[in-house]
Amino acid sequence: MSNTTFTRRELMALGAMAGVLGITGLPKGASAAEKGRIVASILGGDYAELLRRIVDERVMIPAGYEVLQDVSTTEARQTKLRTERNRREASFDVGLLADLDMYPMAQLGVLEDLDETKVPNIANVIPALRKPYAVPQLFSYIAIVYNPAKITTPPTSYNDLWNPEYKGKVGISDVLYVATSAAASLAAGGSMSDYTPGREKLLALKNEQQAKILPTNESIAAAFQSEEIWITLNYVARGFGWRKAGLNLDWAIPSEGAIPVTFEFAVPKNAPNKEGAYAYLNAALEPDSQLGFLDSIGYLPSVTNAVLPPEIAAQVQLTPEQQANLKAIDNAYFSANQADIFDFWTREFKG
Incomplete structure (x- = not known):
């Protein structure tokens, strides 16, 4: 059971950061679905809208993917992972859970052991937050x-x-x-x-x-x-x-x-578009994607190569020594x- 949830106020604050960063919609001329469809099972509300802008439209759609959001609760995502484990294909390619909720799913054997060569941005993840079965999106x-x-x-x-x-x-x-x-x-x-x-x-x-x-x-x-x-x-x-x-x-x-507390992305072992899922995880770890979630309540990038605005870094950023501890x-x-x-x-x- 997770002891951390987003309140509506926090989710609204996530959306506010999109305007601060000047995030725009789909670039003109970008084509979708050349590399297939990706279904991301995530939180809803302003979080979903911000994720759509900073990952889906900024990175994945221009790269030739179609991205659909499966908005659901933590319990629903865990239930799908359990009940779909023996199906030929899961109903989604990438799922979001808090760290304490993700671990039981890994123990059930329903999550892909990540091939880090397909997610090169994992190399930049803060070492204390690295997992073999998930990548940290929020921290x-x-x-x-x-x-x-x-x-x-x-x-x-x-x-x-x-x-x-x-x-x-x-x-x-x-x-x-x-x-x-x-x-x-x-x-x-x-x-x-x-x-x-x-x-x-x-x-x-x-x-x-x-x-x-x-x-x-x-x-x-x-x-x-x-x-x-x-x-x-x-x-x-x-x-x-x-x-x-x-x-x-x-x-x-x-x-x-x-x-630390993290919200993590993972890939079901039977994800329909596994290559696309790896691309999605890598996109979520890009510095610009991570900084997109440096919202007005101070969630931090989980990667070491994202440069925080100095006025925010002075307030919330951990030193390398504190990260190591x-x-x-x-x-x-x-x-x-x-x-x-x-x-x-x-x-x-x-x-």
């Missing part, structure tokens, strides 16, 4: 988001959430239970492959720090607005968007390592222990 990371008017010394570690000076002013988003459990483990000296060392930290966060457990990321923003909380763990993409909306916020990269979710560990992690969170941390 953000968990950091410490805080009110600099209340916390004048910037945090440096996840352990700063347990600073007694912030008692009663720590906010925790319930929907980020996976990332928060992982961060607590790192704060306790544990690892991404065992969250149990962080359980005492979580209980101390609730009982000693009197942290406020809020139901959504939107409620975290409201609590910052009212100054009910001063500090939290959240995606920098959200902190960036909240600051643009007028909240006085800053963020710090913890010394233990930021926790990214602490990705151990998908195998989480998949095997998800029920236990969720049970502890629900019964003991929240209960």
Whole structure:
């Protein structure tokens, strides 16, 4: 189960970036379908429109492909991958899922092991985000988001959430239970492959720090607005968007390592147009495609050769050292222990 979803406001922000970048429609004289049809199973709304402009019309259609969008939910895409696995052909060529949702599909054996010679832009992907079965399209990371008017010394570690000076002013988003459990483990000296060392930290966060457990990321923003909380763990993409909306916020990269989240593209093993699917993945990793998703809420390119505008880079870009220190979710560990992690969170941390 993914602990990250797009809100409607975020999807609207994605679309706004198209105008900023001056993205246009299909170039005059371009012909389609010379190389066949590609079906991309994706999110809908403004995300779909932006993807159509920056990948389909900018790259794929001029290259001779017809691109159709299959707009569906995460659950529907996973169901299609499961139920179509024994068919001669799947109903789509490229599918989008969050990293935690993509991993179970890979374990089922329904995804193509990517031939990197057919996706040369994989060479530019941030190493911590590389997978043998998927490419990262959107990328953000968990950091410490805080009110600099209340916390004048910037945090440096996840352990700063347990600073007694912030008692009663720590906010925790319930929907980020996976990332928060992982961060607590790192704060306790544990690892991404065992969250149990962080359980005492979580209980101390609730009982000693009197942290406020809020139901959504939107409620975290409201609590910052009212100054009910001063500090939290959240995606920098959200902190960036909240600051643009007028909240006085800053963020710090913890010394233990930021926790990335990615939305990934993968290819079913029985994709009808596998060559086209590889071309689509490669197009999605082009620097201009990646920068097209550097929207007003700060989602980052997952490739190292995309040059960010300086004013945005100064706010959200990780240094090479910070990229190397990214602490990705151990998908195998989480998949095997998800029920236990969720049970502890629900019964003991929240209960």
